[in-house]
Amino acid sequence: MADSPSVIVVGGGASGTLAAVHLLREARARAIPLEIVLIDQHGRHATGQAYSTTDPCHLLNACAAKMSALDDDPGHLLRWAHDNGLAVDGSDYLPREAYGRYLRDTLAEAEDRPARVLRKVTGTASALSRDPGPRVHLSDRRQVDADAVVLALGNGPPATWSRIADIESPRHIADPWAPNALTRIRDGAPVLVLGTGLTMVDVAITVTRAHPDTVVYAVSRHALLPQPQPQPVPPAVPVSIPDGPLGLGDLLRAVRSAVKDNEGDWPGVVDGLRPQVQRLWARLSPAEQQRFLSLAARYWEVHRHRIPPATAARVAGLRAAGRLRVLRGQVVRAAIGPAGLRVHVAADDTGQDLDVGWLVNATGPGSRIDADPLVTGLVAGGLARPDRLRLGLEADPYGAVLDATGRPQSRIYTLGPPLRGSLYETTAIPEIRAQAAALAPRLIEAAAWRG
Template sequence: MRTVAMIGGGASGSLAAVHLLRRAAGPLRVVLIDRDGRHGLGQAYATSDPAHLLNAGAVKMSAFDDDPGDLLRWARAEGMDVADGDYLPRAVYGRYLRSVLGRYRDRITELTGNVVSLTPPAGGRPARLVLEDGSRVAADAVVVATGNRTAAARTSGTNPRYVADPWSPGALEPIRDGAPVLVVGTGLTMVDVAVTVTRAHPGTVVHAVSRHGLLPRPHRCTPAPPAEVALPAGEVRLDRIFRAVMAAVRANGGDWHAVVDGLRPRVPGLWEAFSADDKRRFLASLARYWEIHRHRIPPVTADRVDRLRATGRLGVLRGSVTSAAADAGGVTVRLDGSGGPRELRVGWLVNATGPTRDLTADPLLNDLFASGAARRDPLDLGLEADACGSLLDLRGRPQPRLFTLGPTLRGQRYETTAVPEIRAQAAALATALLASLEDEPALTPPEDHRAAAR
């Protein structure tokens, strides 16, 4: 029996696993390895707070492009009264992904551990994965589906009142004493943190700070259809695309939402065509504006945020943190903003700055770079791969049995973190991976995938 190892058990790894097993004609087993043991849930869907909602309607969130009603049928079979445009709790969506994995339970082995090194399959030898605890896994092919890595903001020393990763299990549970909270970041993670900690205690006040001080925009209660965006012919340049997008917004009565939705499917192609300088300019000056219109929040969540702001329980600051010193009673933070430097004393400091761009923080990626089995994209946002997800080695050659998908491809595709993009990548990857195995003998001995469990 052939074995495929999935490194990462969140949405990317889970969707890759089910698409692979759904298409496999012969005997195949997937070893799904998740460092936190949250198989099917990952960082995004492990939350237990029912107020954390999906940022897209249920009809858009099926695990399968060719079966858009799959999630709706599952939810209704579970006794939920769900309409196409309803925003389900993320915990419910996590249950759905677990259920989808369960359809293939007899062909999936779930392991918990952190993969720290990988030797790709070559010369008739299987891939060898080494986990942090020293255990090993052999596989005929490997998919790197590690998702987003949380950036760890720094304080002087460690303190239980500093939350470096709000998505680690139980990280927000202690924030129940009513002390003020400073959240670094004003994006989707901040919104979730603010909703959770203000519900936990009626006196909690949240301060949120970021360089732009911009919040995610809400979805419309009745969304408009995607708008046509007339892009200029010829050379793809950031300035020309920007002017075309602004013209489309004006022609659409100032509605950014419909324009962004119309442009979204074309983003990977545009991103690939941009020069390296244009990509850097976009990341430096326009990315945040794109993100707040692209990654919107449900109307009910937007109403919660508006109420918190109106009652003084959520304040948004424009600036940056210059230092943070934690002690037994809380954290003293120095901020530098439009009003000049200021000092803020809070009971809790929460890092919500989003995914890290520090690839060296991941020992597996370090190992792949050092061995030449993978290479960084030029922007240092992730890995380079071909159109089907085959990782490119140091010389730019695709490796036929080493793949990746999802957030690791942000530097190449930019739009690659939402379920619709990831499930399409998972389908393409499955086709390419199975084709790569067709002419190769099985390299893993029977039950060798269980080596990590011994």
Template sequence: MVPSVIIVGGGASGALTAIHLLRLARATGTPVAVTLIDQGGRHALGQAYSTTDPHHLLNTRVERMSALDDEPDHLLAWARTTGVHAYDYLPRAIYGRYLREVLAVAEDLPARPLHRVTAAAVALDADHAVLLADGRRMAADAVVLALGNGSPAPLPGVAAHPRHIADPWAPGALTGIDDGAPVLVLGTGLTMVDVALTVTRAHPDTVVYALSRRALLPRPHLVRPALPLPVTIPDGPLRVTDLLAATRKAVRASGDWQGVLEGLRPHVQELWQRLGPDERRLFLRRVARYWEIHRHRIPPHSATAIDDLRAGGRLRLLRGSLLTAEPATDGLRIRADLDGAMTGLDVGWLVNATGPGTDVTTSPFLASLIATGVARQDSLRLGLDADPDGAVLDAGGRRSDRLFALGPLLRGTLYETTAVPEIRAQAAALAPRLLQAAVSRSAQAQPVA
């Protein structure tokens, strides 16, 4: 039998894994059957690249967004041959088209079959076969968990309501926000930026209130890319105070915080692993939000649009927290604590843009893996516990030789693991281990003549 690999999750993480695995199989002459399971049937697009709004741009320059780890200029070459104007920051819908085409090319390689499945995975059986919600059982020699970012965590105390958008990335979630009523967006990060750009263009009277504890916006990229600058970090076990001191020293010496962050980026995963558990918790509690707004920056064009909305009074930042949201005429009555003052606000819409949820137990499939001891949550509850190379750890901390993860599920292990450049590198590194695991398991399962 042909060795088989099942990838659960068909977004960018899953597609990049399939692409690198199929290309490696061709290069080595190794037959392998790859199954890519996506619950919504959005293979290669997933949550991030299913948007149809042309104003939703990549937050990383085009030259860093190749799907192929060994061909950094592949996206630029694709753009030239397909007639796409290679802006510094492509619309995400165009990038989704690119991923689909690269996957289609890998799919068409001779004797390297890719089976696309639209279904929800619900469990693994004792032999690591994937069980689907429709009753099918799909046998596999190796399984990859590539489920991407989760939906935002539910807002405490906020009941379901037709004008409460619990997940702005659900298909069609924002299409109804076109009546000019004010919109309260929970969160002031990257998702809020996209929501604000969409809903304010849908109606000229729409005003967006963006509420978060610190009311911090993502910083803009420079028009010209920052060059990486070296940062001297002490050797050995690391403390958050050491990391901050070294970073501040480098910024003071250079006057270029963007260059300092570019210099840190390739080392973040290694630095994260040098932080002890208590230091990681301290980072998440005290530093993470500031790191995120500087590290995950927005394109200059998006930043200008946000500045224009603020200057025109159509985007208003609120610092505080949501207390209650009750149904009211034509919308919701909001009570919020704004800088210590109890404030009421009538809005037409409430959008949860607090960012990806990290509680893996909200996924029935992942919850089943944890319940059966096949996997466990990491100690920070950011994803699954795994070795840095993606091998999933079971309830007893034992490393699996057949179950792997990549992308956002590894945030507790690697922290910097949600952007395409990092996920692409993980997919390329995982491909040979997957191929070896699948071939080895398949050989063990063959009947003896």
């Protein structure tokens, strides 16, 4: 394979796996050789952060009919499930662990040895240079060369919470999705979780299952929980958005009007908006995008990213039993305390001290722009530039990363969460698989051209 075109995919989660799968399928369709090097920091190739969980109660948030890995084959996941003895239909919600196995199998099946080969590398990509061609530097001093690179970085770890950044305690879990991060929380001590979103739900389910006495306190400014998926899921409702200049107020009025016209049935309206989100996001000015992030994003997220009925029932049961207590407020300080940690939660003009055994940061993905050495190095070296909101990297419509001058790189591409600032709706499987399918032919051409 020494003379074959090669592509490095940095990131072995869902984004990287979908990119590799569509690349291998495209190379097979063109009958050309190809080597793909899939680099994953923790050796969780094909499962990554989201699908490496072993908790059977962690379910997909979308039904099986919507979760095929292949953009041109919507029934692929269901066929895999039936072939593997899983009695499910399109409206069922699979365990995320099963979906991780599905991604591994789909990746393995996409290989076509000896012409089209996947090589898995475990390591941390710390830098990227491009003289003479793309070279990825690993933190252990290894180097990997290729003809093109895909930055499939996925979601970043939670941003460091400034008020607890100085706590040096094994009872402070800064990233709940780091390998084995939650396995230590099994002593029955109270757990305080920063955030009330999807990650909090997963944390609460896992730690309360690990010990029957565990109580979880979940804290956020709005105390909003993800909404449950209706059963059955209603059909998507077309939503008409006025042409011309678009402001956040115009958008919110159109959505409220659509919900009212749909007799208050908001899930259909939200699902009807989803195919338009990327276009609508591009129509908002940077100032209006920032207003959305500050004022409306949390409300959109809890209605857009809903939890399965079984998960919602489990959350309701924990709340009814007093084992999940949702608090509106902010953590203003934390220190070593008699039970492990003492945390002060402030809400409006009141506050309370909580003595807890564990503190878990589940505030959601942080930006990699200022936290990931690979990304900060790319920006500092002029090979990439952040989007205007600093949520990720700026790229052209085909995923080519823009350099400091705004010129698309011919051999460096990205997809998925790093495009959130440009596309906003870019973290779910349907969006990422479409990006992977569109990116594959361009990557093949970039890798094959060695002029």
